[in-house]
Every structure is written in structure tokens, then in C-alpha cells.
Amino acid sequence: MSTDMTQVVRRICARVAPAVDVEISPLAYGGVRIEPAGELGDTQQWIADHQIMRELMLVGWAVESEKTRLMVLGWSAVQVQHRLRMLRISLEGLQSGERTAVAAAAATEEHYRAHREASLDETLAAVVADIERDHLRWPARLADLDGLERSADLPSLNRLLQRSVELENTVRRICDGHMQVAADGIRAMWKQLAEHGRSGDEARETAVEQVRQALLAARAASEPAATAVTHR
Known part of the structure; x- marks a missing residue:
């Protein structure tokens, strides 16, 4: 069974920041959006976002941060x-x-x-x-x-x-x-x-x-x- 980007993002979020509740959804034009689903302090949210973002970029994906959400946009050379x-x-x-x-x-x-x-x-x-x-x-x-x-x-x-x-x-x-x-x-x-x-x-x-x-x-x-x- 093939794995899509959303599944991989979900695995990475669960591994890197297991205590952080996030909502993961596919984008209409391709890619994945990650948004906080629970209440976190600013410092905790910043740390979680950067930990997740670092691992997602290490996969080989372009990732952009937009306020409280991350946008995973696909492969980047x-x-x-x-x-x-x-x-x-x-x-x-x-x-x-x-x-x-x-x-x-x-x-x-x-x-x-x-x-x-x-x-x-x-x-x-x-x-x-x-x-x-x-x-x-x-x-x-x-x-x-x-x-x-x-x-x-x-x-x-x-x-x-x-x-x-x-x-x-x-x-x-x-x-x-x-x-x-x-x-x-x-x-x-x-x-x-x-x-x-x-x-x-x-x-x-x-x-x-x-x-x-x-x-x-x-x-x-x-x-x-x-x-x-x-x-x-």
C-alpha cells in the first residue's frame, strides 16, 4: 500500500512532538497544512513548530511557516x-x-x-x-x-x-x-x-x-x- 504525504506528515508530527495536538489536512492544490488543534504557550508552540519543520524539511520538502500554521508544499531540490x-x-x-x-x-x-x-x-x-x-x-x-x-x-x-x-x-x-x-x-x-x-x-x-x-x-x-x- 502506498503512503501519501499526509500520512508521512502525521507520522513525523507524532514522533517529533507527541504531546502537541495538531490538525493535518491536505491542500486542494497539493501539499499539506498543519495547524495547532490545542492550546499551547507561545514558547511551546514555537519549539514544536521548529522541531516539526526541521524534520519535514529533512525529508526533502519545501515548508513555509504562516503565523500559527505550517505549509508542506512538496519536493524541493x-x-x-x-x-x-x-x-x-x-x-x-x-x-x-x-x-x-x-x-x-x-x-x-x-x-x-x-x-x-x-x-x-x-x-x-x-x-x-x-x-x-x-x-x-x-x-x-x-x-x-x-x-x-x-x-x-x-x-x-x-x-x-x-x-x-x-x-x-x-x-x-x-x-x-x-x-x-x-x-x-x-x-x-x-x-x-x-x-x-x-x-x-x-x-x-x-x-x-x-x-x-x-x-x-x-x-x-x-x-x-x-x-x-x-x-x-
Whole structure:
């Protein structure tokens, strides 16, 4: 089933500003209008509008602000190019899994302190969701666009959109790998906390080192296979 702009806007508003009540309606000439449906203070409204507007523009859409409402007007070459830049920056930041392991260990310790009765499976589910939302960010952004057709009549814009899809697929694949790293980091840290009674820097360093060694071993195992394919 295809997804239209209104559905994507609704997903983004719910993710970025879940506490803000908005009315989302399609425009007669194409596009979407977003208007506040509840009472918010000026500061809260300004923050919500800018958070939503930033994410909508990151999709690749032109967005205009008119007093208390936002108008989503459709694909913009400038904004799609901005999306491409941000995807490339994200790819650079995802080159090392160690940062994700560090984030997972820290988040696991924080969760453990607040929920000492939580099992490993409960901790894993909660912290993986935190890492996906707060550390990686792109999995949720990509999920917002599931089913949305990316095409334009203008050939140059259409090429930008297709390039975005290609980069998104790469980011999605790498993020999947980072989610596995996060899960390994959570398990390692939970054992340090729950089974060995360690905490703080020692526990985090031990957990991260275990994940780092596993990553190095996996990389070493894959390199001979890649070399063998190259020299066939």
C-alpha cells in the first residue's frame, strides 16, 4: 500500500512532538497544512513548530511557516540536497561501532539504576529503543517514509530523489549492524552490573572492550574471505 504525504506528515508530527495536538489536512492544490488543534504557550508552540519543520524539511520538502500554521508544499531540490548531505554525514559517523557500544553501555547502566528488577530481555528491549531513537536517529526517520513514492517530473530533481533512496538503503543497512552492536553492548554491560556487581567506568570499559574485540574478530574473519574473492 502506498503512503501519501499526509500520512508521512502525521507520522513525523507524532514522533517529533507527541504531546502537541495538531490538525493535518491536505491542500486542494497539493501539499499539506498543519495547524495547532490545542492550546499551547507561545514558547511551546514555537519549539514544536521548529522541531516539526526541521524534520519535514529533512525529508526533502519545501515548508513555509504562516503565523500559527505550517505549509508542506512538496519536493524541493534544495531540501533534497540537504537530506543527501545529512545522510553522508551520518554515514561518516557510523563508520565505527565502538561509539554505539559506548552509548549502549551508558544507557544500560542508566536503565539498570532506575529499574534494578528488570530482566535482561526487558533491559534489552528498552535500551535498544533508546539507542535507535536517540543515538542513531535515522531508523525512525526512514520508517516515517515507508511506502512513500519518491519521484518528480523534473529530471534533475528525480535524480536527487533516487540518489537519496540509494543512500537511505545504505544507512539502513549500516544502522542494522549498529543495532546488533548495541544489543551486544547491552548484554555485556548488563552482565557486568547484574552478574558481576560492577558499575561505573570499570564496568563500561570492560563491556565496551568485549564488544570491540568481537568486532575486530568479525572483521578479521571477513577479510580473508574478501581477499579470496578478489584474487579468484
